[in-house]
Amino acid sequence: MERKPLRIAVVGLGWMGQAHSRSYARIPQLFEDRTYDPVLAICADNMEDRRDMAVNSFGFEEVVADWRDIMDRDDIDVVTCTAPNMLHEEICVAAAETGKHIFCEKPVGGKPEQTVRAEKACRDAGVVTGVGYNYRFAPLVQYLKGLIEDGTLGNITNYRGRFFSMYGSDPLGLLSWRFDIDQSGHGVSTDILSHSMDLAHMLVGPITKVMGHQKTFITERPIPQPGGTHYDRGNPDDPKGPVTNEDYFGAMCEFENGAIGTFETSRSIIGPESQNAFDVYGTKGAANWNLETMNEMGLFLVDDKARGYTTVRGGDRYPYHGNFVPGDANSIAFEDLVTIEDYEYLQAVSAGTKHSASFAEAVDYVSVQAALLKSTETGTWQDVVSLRLD
Numbered sequence: 241m242e243r244k245p246l247r248i249a250v251v252g253l254g255w256m257g258q259a260h261s262r263s264y265a266r267i268p269q270l271f272e273d274r275t276y277d278p279v280l281a282i283c284a285d286n287m288e289d290r291r292d293m294a295v296n297s298f299g300f301e302e303v304v305a306d307w308r309d310i311m312d313r314d315d316i317d318v319v320t321c322t323a324p325n326m327l328h329e330e331i332c333v334a335a336a337e338t339g340k341h342i343f344c345e346k347p348v349g350g351k352p353e354q355t356v357r358a359e360k361a362c363r364d365a366g367v368v369t370g371v372g373y374n375y376r377f378a379p380l381v382q383y384l385k386g387l388i389e390d391g392t393l394g395n396i397t398n399y400r401g402r403f404f405s406m407y408g409s410d411p412l413g414l415l416s417w418r419f420d421i422d423q424s425g426h427g428v429s430t431d432i433l434s435h436s437m438d439l440a441h442m443l444v445g446p447i448t449k450v451m452g453h454q455k456t457f458i459t460e461r462p463i464p465q466p467g468g469t470h471y472d473r474g475n476p477d478d479p480k481g482p483v484t485n486e487d488y489f490g491a492m493c494e495f496e497n498g499a500i501g502t503f504e505t506s507r508s509i510i511g512p513e514s515q516n517a518f519d520v521y522g523t524k525g526a527a528n529w530n531l532e533t534m535n536e537m538g539l540f541l542v543d544d545k546a547r548g549y550t551t552v553r554g555g556d557r558y559p560y561h562g563n564f565v566p567g568d569a570n571s572i573a574f575e576d577l578v579t580i581e582d583y584e585y586l587q588a589v590s591a592g593t594k595h596s597a598s599f600a601e602a603v604d605y606v607s608v609q610a611a612l613l614k615s616t617e618t619g620t621w622q623d624v625v626s627l628r629l630d
């Protein structure tokens with residue numbers, strides 16, 4: 241098969257920049273039906289050791305300290321934005337204006353209005369967009385999507401989503417960009433609630449009405465030195481700075497199809513370590529899934545003679561799983577979901593078609609987020625109004 245080279249620029253070689261770069265490198269070994277070959281062309285990072293890593297460990301052809309140096313070049317097809325949140329809008333708009341396709345880690349913007357402006361710029365430019373809602377691509381989540389679409393669960397009546405993480409539960413965890421409203425935008429409502437609600441949007445449909453509640457439990461943290469990760473820890477005597485966005489967000493909602501939902505997200509809870517999980521209930525059955533045990537799904541079907549939840553184990557009979565490992569109950573992992581996402585996004589770029597999730601789906605989420613933020617100010621239910629610009 242003739243395959244088109246797709247030359248990729250990665251901006252920000254931290255956790256997710258490295259995850260996407262590894263994904264691009266291994267797509268050829270995992271997806272024989274791909275219509276392109278990814279090329280790690282250039283990496284931008286303002287830290288020298290990350291630029292060294294880009295060349296010496298990842299094999300990027302070139303590196304630059306300033307991401308703006310990528311934008312005027314005409315030999316780059318795709319920009320992958322994995323820098324801190326508040327840089328995303330500027331990077332996405334610059335990529336769109338110079339005709340480059342753009343994959344942006346979530347959130348597209350730290351604040352709803354930034355996501356909305358980035359989506360409009362990319363739509364006007366006609367570039368193919370993607371946003372990093374990687375949990376959509378978990379094989380068992382994809383399988384469940386099919387069960388909901390073909391009516392196996394009946395009409396969906398209830399949804400319970402949560403993303404409980406411990407990444408901010410240690411008061412000595414550093415004051416990284418994530419805890420600062422100027423660098424990150426809002427807290428968990430911008431960060432992990434977007435994943436939880438995106439899964440609900442995909443499985444159940446649009447959310448029309450919301451009531452929200454937010455709280456910051458850890459109000460100051462040790463000031464970091466450059467170069468660490470958001471899992472690093474300070475000392476009790478280190479100088480501290482204020483946390484300026486929320487640790488917790490809770491929401492009640494109604495879906496367009498009449499279902500009701502509740503969501504809870506926290507980065508400072510003790511116990512659940514990366515519990516991106518949901519329960520979905522319909523008139524003929526129910527299901528549950530949790531990232532921490534992502535190779536299993538609970539399934540309850542009313543018509544089964546034996547009552548109770550069955551544990552469905554991941555395996556190559558479900559979408560994508562067999563690209564990584566054959567047979568039943570041989571596990572795949574977090575970064576495999578990023579690779580599936582990257583494979584699908586680059587297929588869309590190569591074909592010139594829409595990818596899901598695109599910036600349009602990111603605007604769907606921030607429209608809900610904006611209504612939730614308003615609800616926390618007024619203490620009242622709010623209708624979700626699309627923020628999409630004409």
Ligand SMILES: NC(=O)c1ccc[n+]([C@@H]2O[C@H](COP(=O)([O-])OP(=O)(O)OC[C@H]3O[C@@H](n4cnc5c(N)ncnc54)[C@H](O)[C@@H]3O)[C@@H](O)[C@H]2O)c1
Binds near residue numbers: 325346
């Ligand atoms: N989809 C997911 O599951 C998931 C998981 C984690 C993070 N994320 C998202 O990925 C993005 C990056 O998060 P991360 O955890 O990889 O962060 P990180 O802090 O580990 O990495 C950020 C990188 O950007 C670089 N950087 C900072 N300023 C820069 C600049 N001006 N120009 C170029 N590079 C710059 C840093 O040096 C660092 O290498 C965030 O938007 C985050 O919300 C998504």
